[in-house]
Amino acid sequence: MRYDQHVLPNGLTIVGEYNEDAQSVAIGFFTRTGSRDETPELSGVSHFLEHMMFKGSERRSAEEVDLEFDAMGARYNAFTSEENTVYYGAVLPEFQERLIDLLADMLRPSLRQDDFDTEKKVILEEIAMYKDRPQFTVYILARETYHHGHPLGNSVLGSTESITALQRDQMMDYFRRRYAPNNMVVTLTGKYDWNAAVAQIEQTCGGWAQGDSSRTVTEPDALPLERMQPDPKRDRVYLCAVAPAPSAQDDARYAAEVLAEVLGGGEGSRLYWALVHPGIADSADMSYSEQDGAGAFFVSATCDPERTTEVIDLLRSTLATAQNDGMSDDEIARARRKLASALVLRAETPMGRLVTVGFDYVYRRRIEPLAETVDKLLAVATDDVDALLRPKPFDKLTLVGYGPLAEAS
Amino acid sequence: MRYDQHVLPNGLTIVGEYNEDAQSVAIGFFTRTGSRDETPELSGVSHFLEHMMFKGSERRSAEEVDLEFDAMGARYNAFTSEENTVYYGAVLPEFQERLIDLLADMLRPSLRQDDFDTEKKVILEEIAMYKDRPQFTVYILARETYHHGHPLGNSVLGSTESITALQRDQMMDYFRRRYAPNNMVVTLTGKYDWNAAVAQIEQTCGGWAQGDSSRTVTEPDALPLERMQPDPKRDRVYLCAVAPAPSAQDDARYAAEVLAEVLGGGEGSRLYWALVHPGIADSADMSYSEQDGAGAFFVSATCDPERTTEVIDLLRSTLATAQNDGMSDDEIARARRKLASALVLRAETPMGRLVTVGFDYVYRRRIEPLAETVDKLLAVATDDVDALLRPKPFDKLTLVGYGPLAEAS
Structure with a gap:
């Protein structure tokens, strides 16, 4: 194992754990933002935005994003939690450059109004679907009750009401603030080419403007409820x-x-x-x-x-x-x-x-x-x-x- | 990669895919039996029996089975499908012998009446729990409808009625018939010691009596229902x-x-x-x-x-x-x-x-x-x-x- 680290002038940090014996490379863009960083009127925006990242950029349509992942035979996914939004994939080492190119491109999304409107319906369906998953429902209720007002009790999905009311401009503003290079970490593991990765990320993401990396961190007031x-x-x-x-x-x-x-x-x-x-x-x-x-x-x-x-x-x-x-x-x-x-x-x-x-x-x-x-x-x-x-x-x-x-x- | 195979005189087959570069060994006992091999009065017995394998043998109590897996730090599990019941684990190579010893011992279970009665309640709870999982319910209904009478439409869990009626003697009889060495395959993958594995399995399982390895295989009559x-x-x-x-x-x-x-x-x-x-x-x-x-x-x-x-x-x-x-x-x-x-x-x-x-x-x-x-x-x-x-x-x-x-x- 070898450990690598590099910080770009705009604050984007790249870290790596290199493993000579691995057969693949895994790459993730970690953004330090989630439901705890949302105000009530933005409830669910982090998760909704995660979906929008797959809907295309200036260079790619949604279909081209999917096609490109498939062309590499990538295993890929994304998730949003209370604290983080992570986009990641694993590929054979020869596809490292293409995977970085795709992930970096996705994270500067177009957020087209059409796609926003369509995806809003998808999110509302997802919220409705989770109502049929009682394990999930009780977990959300428990988080909310335990945190009683503390932002760690915020729902990741948001509510039917908050998502219905959410506008594209609000999402765009949230995106600009939180998807700032100084609030993100690119992580590589496995058999990667470090110098090539750093050079490519510098070229692709080096121009991203800095933003807000703040977070209100207080301890919740736990009570026997x-x-x-x-x-x-x-x-x-x-x-x-x-x-x-x-x-x-x-x-x-x-x-x-x-x-x-x-x-x-x-x-x-x-x-x-x-x-x-x-x-x-x-x-x-x-x-x-x-x-x-x-x-x-x-x-x-x-x-x-x-x-x-x-x-x-x-x-x-x-x-x-x-x-x-x-x-x-x-x-x-x-x-x-x-x-x-x-x-x-x-x-x-x-x-x-x-x-x-x-x-x-x-x-x-x-x-x-x-x-x-x-x-x-x-x-x-x-x-x-x-x-x-x-x-x-x-x-x-x-x-x-x-x-x-x-x-x- | 190297491929290994050995058949014991009683019909138990051992196969392996050896990988010098792996960090672990995975071992599975594959039994060619499942819900398609059950008569209506035995519906659910394969899955119930899978649970019973974790409840102890002549040499081990249920607690000792769990403790032994944990002592090795094994990742382990078992599953029952329409056609197979599989018990498996992965450990660091130095635990190969202990994992084989444990799995082989589990597969000659005591099936104690006390444990049978207690586990019956667990299975009935599991059936009740799945009623709250609509994705599962619709899948079971679809399998049953598509196969309309063909044994591949049999439910793996069985029904509340079939499990309630099932007696320990019926399970014991099913076990003797189906968990016969000529109906099982032991599979090893990763960085294993082949000669040691074969010698140990021969010593531990070589005395298991042969049984019934038959299965009725016909094509279902698919209809647009x-x-x-x-x-x-x-x-x-x-x-x-x-x-x-x-x-x-x-x-x-x-x-x-x-x-x-x-x-x-x-x-x-x-x-x-x-x-x-x-x-x-x-x-x-x-x-x-x-x-x-x-x-x-x-x-x-x-x-x-x-x-x-x-x-x-x-x-x-x-x-x-x-x-x-x-x-x-x-x-x-x-x-x-x-x-x-x-x-x-x-x-x-x-x-x-x-x-x-x-x-x-x-x-x-x-x-x-x-x-x-x-x-x-x-x-x-x-x-x-x-x-x-x-x-x-x-x-x-x-x-x-x-x-x-x-x-x-």
Whole structure:
């Protein structure tokens, strides 16, 4: 592995993790903007704009964008979250230049009024479609409830109302502000040609004008809220709970990963044994999510409506027991080995490494070599997890239920 | 790449694709049994049995199975389909012996009555949970309608009734018949130690008794059926259509992949441009599925209930146009390049290659090297696709709709 970095005069940063043995190159344009950076009237604009990037530029129509990806046989995609909008692809090394050319061109979109109007319908369909996905609905409700007014609770999709009202000029203005080179990081992983990449990106993106790279970062005020949202159209009850956790900049994040793994990292976790193994719930998982200045633990479960109270009680008592009694050395050792190994296996391909490397730089201005991350994970001790539990994060658990809830529950 | 094969005296076949450059080993136990091999009273037993394999053997409790996977840091899983039940994992090369030991031990399960009773509840929860997943519901309905009585239409999950009625003895009998060494293939990919693997598998599985490896293979009688299943609880309408396609043993399967890619392989496909790009449907995809003795094309789409008729008409006319007028050389060239490239990128890891290699052997008794598959895909000509369209497969399209359908539609 070799690490590369170069900053263009306009602030665009290019970083790379070079792997001589890889068979492919993965390239991503990471933009540090998402729903947390939106005002209420712009709700959903980051995600809508992500779609628009595929609709063509001065040089390409939407069809030509698709054709060009296909001509390279690229695996490609894009995603928008609360904090980031990322466009990426993986190709065989001989297509590096074409992939950079395409991604850089897409990110200076035409935002034609026709395309904007058509794509607005697509986004509205997507919002409607997600209403039929209860796991998603409960997650959105839980984020919103837990953050109660904090921008990290903003919905990525936006609402039917906000998208309907959104105008092309507002999107254009948001684009100019946020898709500024000083708010973006280009990440390369795998078998790339560094000098060629830097020269090409300088030529293509060196003229992009600087803009706004600010973000309001405050900690959400976590409270032990409970919200039950009845929907008789669902067959199961969906639960999602949120609790405070270390931020993306906090070294305690390795311990947070281990803690979530012990409690809800699939089969063998405490929540699995308490809820899924005995057939009380359909599923029960926990994960840790790093965010700028504030992390969160997410717990989710689905169950038979009749067992809602039982599942909520078991979920709460499982977390409370961990918080009061801590965890055993064996559990910690097993979880950290499992996490470290999963990390190594995922890192086998440039595409598997791209988002980790990109986010390392976006959040912490430094790419952490895989071996170092593994060492840090394997060094997590029972004391480190205890230190996370001492402030009793689960006393501030926000819990949301969604589905055919009885009046009583 | 090097290819290995060894057959034990009891019929258990071991195959491997060795890759010196890989960082890991992937190992899978492929059992040629699934819902198509079930009688109505056994409906769902293959999938239920797959769950039971994780519940322990003479040597291990369920918890010890999970602990052992975690101790290796394995990525592992299992799946049951209409035709196969597969147990697999990927680990760093030093854990090869432990992973083989664990998988082989799991596949001689205790099937304890207690565990059977508990897991039955888990399966019933899973069936209930899938009722809240309309994409899944419409797919099951479409398979059932298209096959109308043919065993390939059997549900993998089974029904609440069949699972409730199922007894441990029936499962034990099914297990003895179908999990016979002459009905299984052990597949290894990546950086494995072949001699050690063969010696260990011979020692561990060499004493397994032979059983029933038969399967009734006939072609389904495809008919142009239409079935509309109203469910006012859904917010969107879900469509799934099925048409006849080449079998897993037919060399025309490469052309079938290309055909499905042109019509519905994501952005840039004909269905995408007809339905998704203009905002008429939320999604529209097509895929080709190879099966023993009979393949199928699957088309799926979701839309606003008010646009159901429009979407069905466009879907049908898109397929009819292709069938009547064929496809252009450009479209074919683009689709085959895209498929070939996706194949190469997926093959970068042993885990990404495992199921392809295993199914190659299960269906065709030969592992096709990646380079050969790529050559065959790139050799698909417009004539080959025309040959598939000439018998007019879409005249036999079975179409199923599910959701809040108006009386009229």
